[in-house]
Amino acid sequence: MADLKYYDVILAPVITEKSMNAMADKKYTFYVHTDATKTQVKEAVERMFEGTKVAKVNTMNLDGKTRRRGYVTGKTD
Template identity: 50%
Template sequence: MTDYRDIILRPIITEKTMKMMAEDNKVTFEVAKGANKVLVRQAVEALFKVEVVKVNMQNTKPKTKRVGRYTGKTSAVHKAIVKIKEGQSIDLFGEAE
């Protein structure tokens, strides 16, 4: 994993993560399976030009789901919750200022 864009896969946008962005200045990303806190910190600082205060990592296990008589599993996700320094922000939606 030499390129930082290989570490940060996509932002996770839910009601809970939007509330965390507004109140605590935290952004949630889906990251590569082999990524650690140091790599995520370096990637976010390099890609978005912000200072990272703290990084929390989370592995979500796949859940079994049913549709009628067919069963399957959701995909496992490796998440990183990144706290950004006060006064800075990451523009996830491309809003012009």
């Protein structure tokens, strides 16, 4: 378990058409630190946005895209 402060957990909001449509249902989407747990994400949202109560946290791990630089291949962050 990572020793993260609540302000280090949430990196940025996700700004896409799909996430904007989900906001109508009061569902919000954020990029979060990869080592953060669901409990840490819940606590961070409730502390950063005072007066909010988080009902549920869903997480998803995404691999970076495969890129090539010369003969070296690798994944982006």
